[in-house]
Amino acid sequence: MDPPAIVIRPLASGERRALATVMRRSFGGLAGVVFSSGKTTFVAVAAGRLVGGAVVGTFPIDGARRGGIVKWLFTLPEARGSGVASALLDRALAWFDEQGVTDAFACIEALNAASSNRFARRGFAPLGFAEQLRRFGARLPRVWWHANHVVDVGHVLWHRGAAEGIEPGRDAAERARGLGGLAATLALHAAFAALLLLRRGADVDPSAWVPFLLAPAVVVGVRTAAMALAGAGSGVVLRYRPWETGLLLAGAIAGLFGGPFVAPGSMTPRARAWSPRSLEPLWVRMAFAGAIATVALAVLAAWGVAAGVATSFAGPVSTYARILATFDVLLPFVPMTAFSGRRMWAASRVGWAALAAIVLALWAASPGA
Secondary structure, eight states, rough: OOOOEEEEOOTTTTTTHHHHHHHHHHHHHGGGGGGOSSEEEEEEEETTEEEEEEEEEEEESSSSSSEEEEEEEEEEETTTTTTHHHHHHHHHHHHHTTTOOOOEEEEEEEEEEHHHHHHTTEEEEEOOHHHHHHHGGHHHHHHHHTTTTOTTTTTTEETTOOOOOTTTOOHHHHHHHHHHHHHHHHHHHHHHHHHHHHHGGGGOGGHHHHHHHHHHHHHHHHHHHHHHHHHHSSSSEEEEEEOHHHHHHHHHHHIIIIIOOOOOOEEEESSSSOHHHHHHHHHHHHHHHHHHHHHHHHHHHHHHHHHTSSSSHHHHHHHHHHHHHHHIIISSTTOOTTHHHHHHHHHHHHHHHHHHHHHHHHHHSSSSS
16 A cells, blocks of 8 residues: 655644644654744645644844744654655745745754754755854854754754865864864863852862863863774764854853853764664764763762862862763753763663663762762
């Protein structure tokens, strides 16, 4: 029997609740907290049933350019692989053309192969922060706001027409961009740590400054190195990508609330499209490597604090490693799916549970817990 024909049409009045149900089945229940069907939504209907949706919008960038954003694109789990998402995206892009959009955007989780491949086939490519600044300058905050690229931790801004075009001889430049992004991530975490110390003022021992500033860089560096080593020899060319909105969130938490947050970034394929089936085992191996390294560092630092060994350095390392391990292990659901927990949970519940138990024990044993 032939599969039912897919009809793409605008969302009808009275269908918002049914669409929200489809979205929750696609992304998980917590995504419903932030979901909105917006002013313009297209739905996919098969055999009289809603099986997917695309929420889109437009916004002015400047006098000559108009942006279009694919805010949500989702299907029922059983409809995946049937062309529903691609049909919805094609309709969204056609609507952009009708609206005079010059720059189309989407925010995609760094290792979401299905979405990356789908958008890459239609001329989208990830846009690094330096290139974002070059293209949009002072209007970049407007682009981020309308593209919902503000607190989408671990997501990458994709832009139609921004293809980086990996060419022979550009390997060194690609590596330099990745290393530059890592250096910026480490430096910003040190700056946010300094902001925390400034907020605490006279309560901080001057001798604690250097260890406290170095601690988040050490934690992020150890996790990143472990993931890179796990990916070495795989034949996949990897690149470090900063979590620009995660860094924005870390700065906001430090400045507004006086608390630490770690945005470690991702090791991703340099290619814009890749096979999810063949590379998923690699992502799982890298996820476990990064999480195990972070948890091991947290355990080692906690021991240092308890034993009175290098406490001025072990104390802040313990704090930052526990925080990163919490997000990297204990929160395997939306909106924290860019961390390693979701991938570890899906691959090995036993492995995930073992790491989760250690993280919980670290919190229980920490001072003030």
